[in-house]
Amino acid sequence: xxxxxxxxxxxxxxxxxxxxxxxxxxxxxxxxxxxxxxxxxxxxxxxxxxxxxxxxxxxxxxxxxxxxxxxxxxxxxxxxxxxxxxxxxxxxxxxxxxxxxxxxxxxxxxxxxxxxxxxxxxxxxxxxxxxxxxxxxxxxxxxx
Numbered sequence: 001x002x003x004x005x006x007x008x009x010x011x012x013x014x015x016x017x018x019x020x021x022x023x024x025x026x027x028x029x030x031x032x033x034x035x036x037x038x039x040x041x042x043x044x045x046x047x048x049x050x051x052x053x054x055x056x057x058x059x060x061x062x063x064x065x066x067x068x069x070x071x072x073x074x075x076x077x078x079x080x081x082x083x084x085x086x087x088x089x090x091x092x093x094x095x096x097x098x099x100x101x102x103x104x105x106x107x108x109x110x111x112x113x114x115x116x117x118x119x120x121x122x123x124x125x126x127x128x129x130x131x132x133x134x135x136x137x138x139x140x141x142x143x144x
Contacts, residue, residue, distance in 0.1 A: 001144040005071025010141035016060040017134040080137035087130045
């Protein structure tokens with residue numbers, strides 16, 4: 001892989017990874033422990049934050065894809081890039097809509113205990129897959 005593409009792709013990959021780790025695995029669980037943050041307030045904040053995160057992730061994914069595509073990558077780099085991008089697309093297009101519907105019901109005043117969604121577990125599982133793929137991809141790109 002050429003050095004410029006590897007450097008740009010690696011940097012974008014690690015920025016993407018850092019954002020996911022900071023938001024999904026630090027901010028999201030902690031916000032509900034803050035004093036005065038109710039479930040509806042936490043959900044409202046979470047929706048805004050994850051909408052912004054997913055938009056930033058999409059932009060970073062484009063940067064990574066372009067860097068990888070222009071850098072003569074090996075098959076493992078291509079596969080990891082595809083995994084990260086596809087996981088993000090699934091999260092945005094398939095998993096977030098049911099999460100939004102569930103949070104809409106809670107925000108409209110319905111009991112949160114009645115609207116626990118497995119979609120949240122799917123989102124978290126996909127985040128783990130994405131984190132592993134981004135970590136491996138970033139390491140490979142930086143080693144190139």
